[in-house]
Amino acid sequence: MSRILLSSVAAVAVLASAHGAAAQTEIQWWHAMGGNLGETVNALADQFNKSQKDYKVVAVYKGSYTETLTAAVAAFRAKQGPAIVQVFEVGTATMMAAKGAVYPVYQLMADEKEPFDPKSYIGPVYAYYSTTDGKLLSMPFNSSTPVFYWNKEEFKKAGLDPDKAPTTWEEVGEAGKKLVASGVKCGFTPQWQTWTLIENYGAWHNLPFATKDNGFGGTDIELKFNDPARVKFIGMLADWIKDKRFVYGGREGKSTVMFTSGDCAMHIASSGSASAIQAALGVDKVGIGMMPYSPEVKAQPQNSIIGGATLWVLKDRPKAEYKGVAQFLTFLSSAPVQAKWHQETGYVPITLAAYKLTEESGFYKKFPGRDIAVKQLTLNPPTENSKGLRIGNFVQIRDVEDEELESVWSGKKDAKSALDEAVKRGNELLRKFDSANK
Amino acid sequence: MEKRVVFNERWLPYLLVAPQMIITLIFFFWPSAQAMWQSVLVEDAFGGNSKFVWFENFVSLLSDPNYYDSARLTLIFSALVASIGLAVSLLLAVMADRILRGASIYKTILIWPYAVAPAVAGVLWGFLFNPSVGIVVWLLHGIGVDFNYVMNGNQALLLVVFASVWAQVSYNFLFFLAGLQSIPKSLIEAAAIDGAGPTRRFWDIVFPLLAPTGFFLLVINTLYALVGTFGVVASLTQGGPGQATNILVYKVWNDGFRGQDLGSSSAQSVILMLLMILLTFVQFRFVERRIHY
Numbered sequence: 001m002s003r004i005l006l007s008s009v010a011a012v013a014v015l016a017s018a019h020g021a022a023a024q025t026e027i028q029w030w031h032a033m034g035g036n037l038g039e040t041v042n043a044l045a046d047q048f049n050k051s052q053k054d055y056k057v058v059a060v061y062k063g064s065y066t067e068t069l070t071a072a073v074a075a076f077r078a079k080q081g082p083a084i085v086q087v088f089e090v091g092t093a094t095m096m097a098a099k100g101a102v103y104p105v106y107q108l109m110a111d112e113k114e115p116f117d118p119k120s121y122i123g124p125v126y127a128y129y130s131t132t133d134g135k136l137l138s139m140p141f142n143s144s145t146p147v148f149y150w151n152k153e154e155f156k157k158a159g160l161d162p163d164k165a166p167t168t169w170e171e172v173g174e175a176g177k178k179l180v181a182s183g184v185k186c187g188f189t190p191q192w193q194t195w196t197l198i199e200n201y202g203a204w205h206n207l208p209f210a211t212k213d214n215g216f217g218g219t220d221i222e223l224k225f226n227d228p229a230r231v232k233f234i235g236m237l238a239d240w241i242k243d244k245r246f247v248y249g250g251r252e253g254k255s256t257v258m259f260t261s262g263d264c265a266m267h268i269a270s271s272g273s274a275s276a277i278q279a280a281l282g283v284d285k286v287g288i289g290m291m292p293y294s295p296e297v298k299a300q301p302q303n304s305i306i307g308g309a310t311l312w313v314l315k316d317r318p319k320a321e322y323k324g325v326a327q328f329l330t331f332l333s334s335a336p337v338q339a340k341w342h343q344e345t346g347y348v349p350i351t352l353a354a355y356k357l358t359e360e361s362g363f364y365k366k367f368p369g370r371d372i373a374v375k376q377l378t379l380n381p382p383t384e385n386s387k388g389l390r391i392g393n394f395v396q397i398r399d400v401e402d403e404e405l406e407s408v409w410s411g412k413k414d415a416k417s418a419l420d421e422a423v424k425r426g427n428e429l430l431r432k433f434d435s436a437n438k
Numbered sequence: 439m440e441k442r443v444v445f446n447e448r449w450l451p452y453l454l455v456a457p458q459m460i461i462t463l464i465f466f467f468w469p470s471a472q473a474m475w476q477s478v479l480v481e482d483a484f485g486g487n488s489k490f491v492w493f494e495n496f497v498s499l500l501s502d503p504n505y506y507d508s509a510r511l512t513l514i515f516s517a518l519v520a521s522i523g524l525a526v527s528l529l530l531a532v533m534a535d536r537i538l539r540g541a542s543i544y545k546t547i548l549i550w551p552y553a554v555a556p557a558v559a560g561v562l563w564g565f566l567f568n569p570s571v572g573i574v575v576w577l578l579h580g581i582g583v584d585f586n587y588v589m590n591g592n593q594a595l596l597l598v599v600f601a602s603v604w605a606q607v608s609y610n611f612l613f614f615l616a617g618l619q620s621i622p623k624s625l626i627e628a629a630a631i632d633g634a635g636p637t638r639r640f641w642d643i644v645f646p647l648l649a650p651t652g653f654f655l656l657v658i659n660t661l662y663a664l665v666g667t668f669g670v671v672a673s674l675t676q677g678g679p680g681q682a683t684n685i686l687v688y689k690v691w692n693d694g695f696r697g698q699d700l701g702s703s704s705a706q707s708v709i710l711m712l713l714m715i716l717l718t719f720v721q722f723r724f725v726e727r728r729i730h731y
Binding site: 017027044066070071073076077091094095097098099100101248250254257258260263381395396399402403404406407409410417425432435436437 | 480481482483484485486487498502504569570571588589590591637664676678679680692693695696697698699702712
């Protein structure tokens with residue numbers, strides 16, 4: 001009896017799935033969002049799948065950004081690639097160079113006749129991933145920008161105003177002195193140092209990172225980040241190491257644990273780290289403010305640039321899938337979805353409508369500081385130095401920047417010779433990229 | 439008397455070695471051939487825009503001073519890992535061989551680390567030596583040593599060497615112990631009766647008889663240090679700080695899979711392969727000659 005029951009259940013299940021497969025076109029979405037972020041991603045896919053009947057988006061976690069990109073590359077070469085793949089911002093030039101593999105989003109939207117309005121997006125978010133004439137290549141998904149975090153309790157202990165962040169780097173230095181004197185182990189530490197201290201410091205002060213509009217104008221470019229302002233800035237931080245006002249905590253996001261453990265009182269980190277940092281230290285103890293700036297370089301800050309990842313559509317999938325892909329991208333950029341994503345993760349919303357919706361819901365009152373990222377990005381209309389970076393071999397160039405900065409922090413080199421060397425080594429990588437993509 | 443086994447069946451021997459040959463061909467020769475082909479190409483990550491460039495990838499590598507730095511570092515690193523690894527495990531094996539009570543517990547504990555993958559070993563050592571929460575760092579701080587492998591290149595190299603050695607000691611230990619146990623007790627006893635002390639007995643009898651094992655382990659450990667240590671570096675230092683631990687095998691992976699520069703990465707792996715063949719050849723040619731089986 002039970003065997004009959006079981007087999008009939010199995011038969012029904014097979015029929016049901018066969019029926020589902022016939023009616024629905026499956027769309028593979030490979031992403032690099034683990035943990036809580038991954039759950040939010042799955043929820044988004046579910047929500048889309050329930051909202052219509054024709055397509056089923058299958059979100060697959062493929063590991064880190066690098067692993068996801070490598071997996072997509074390997075799968076594409078074997079003609080098994082996903083329709084949508086999430087690629088981090090430093091991979092942008094690599095993706096653009098792969099002309100035979102990517103389906104630009106503006107073209108997809110036009111081909112599938114999906115409504116699409118570039119003006120509804122937040123300037124620097126849209127600009128980072130579009131061509132020089134404003135055509136969007138990949139759909140912004142999780143974008144963040146570096147913001148300033150400080151530990152309010154430790155500020156109070158050091159006799160500083162716990163509700164006011166230092167606005168200039170000079171003030172950071174003074175606060176650092178008082179904090180260290182009050183017994184804090186480290187004044188300040190940055191996350192993703194190349195992104196925060198070199199790339200964003202440049203955009204924030206309207207200084208070029210590379211020639212030809214930071215690489216937007218072509219691949220035959222040269223790096224420019226060894227300017228006197230940045231040499232002075234890096235040299236200043238190197239000085240701060242001596243009295244622990246600055247402590248280096250490793251590459252990428254490794255230093256954040258030093259802030260959440262209370263070792264460091266000040267931190268520059270991705271706005272995408274906000275919810276994790278607030279959860280670790282408590283919402284009341286963490287202040288979030290704009291990045292400090294150097295008034296002697298520029299009287300007022302310009303705007304910051306983003307990091308994070310976008311969704312690239314790959315070619316070579318059956319024609320039927322692309323209609324669904326276009327619909328899914330429209331769904332992802334709709335205001336309620338973006339607002340939810342923004343509030344749950346700390347990534348910036350990609351449209352102004354989602355920002356407004358979040359503001360109206362009272363979210364920023366409840367979580368003060370979570371609007372800083374958008375404010376920084378929209379502080380001024382982006383210039384050619386602050387709309388983003390389009391750098392070939394960027395992963396290796398960032399490694400070079402990391403290596404040279406580390407040689408400054410360990411006292412092996414002074415700021416000038418390290419940045420000069422980083423530019424020289426980076427330029428060789430750029431020349432290589434240029435010749436490979438002619 | 440004929441000692442060899444003779445197969446009357448003509449095809450049987452081929453059939454018997456076929457599985458091993460097929461595995462070797464698919465998993466070793468095919469990828470190697472692909473790497474060689476890829477090393478003379480320049481193409482974008484997705485395989486489009488492919489260009490044949492002869493030896494351009496090799497030329498640009500060999501004219502890059504950073505590549506030589508990495509090669510030099512790799513030689514130092516490999517020499518350290520192989521020599522420390524062999525010395526420590528030989529010492530442990532000799533000690534374990536002499537132990538009378540609780541020998542099996544002692545041996546089991548020494549063999550345990552081999553079950554730990556190099557990547558996991560890297561993570562474990564990373565915890566112990568974490569600059570802000572590591573317990574060893576805290577202890578070192580107590581005796582006045584400021585240990586921060588994230589900042590200090592030499593300390594990072596030292597840490598990677600120790601973690602790599604630790605992960606390999608068990609393997610060496612096993613072979614040395616087996617080698618020691620196969621040395622006839624009568625030889626040692628005879629020497630002892632003739633008045634040779636423990637040190638003399640070790641250097642004149644045990645060590646020469648252990649030489650074949652030692653040679654085998656030297657080859658294996660050199661290869662391990664060259665490529666097997668990837669997991670330790672990847673999980674512990676990612677080649678940093680600066681380029682203090684950027685050994686060749688890590689650079690191959692980094693340029694290929696993080697940088698998507700498959701041409702250069704393949705060229706590097708071809709060079710690494712040649713280096714390994716060369717080193718193994720040298721070892722067989724010059725070291726093996728002085729060993730009597």
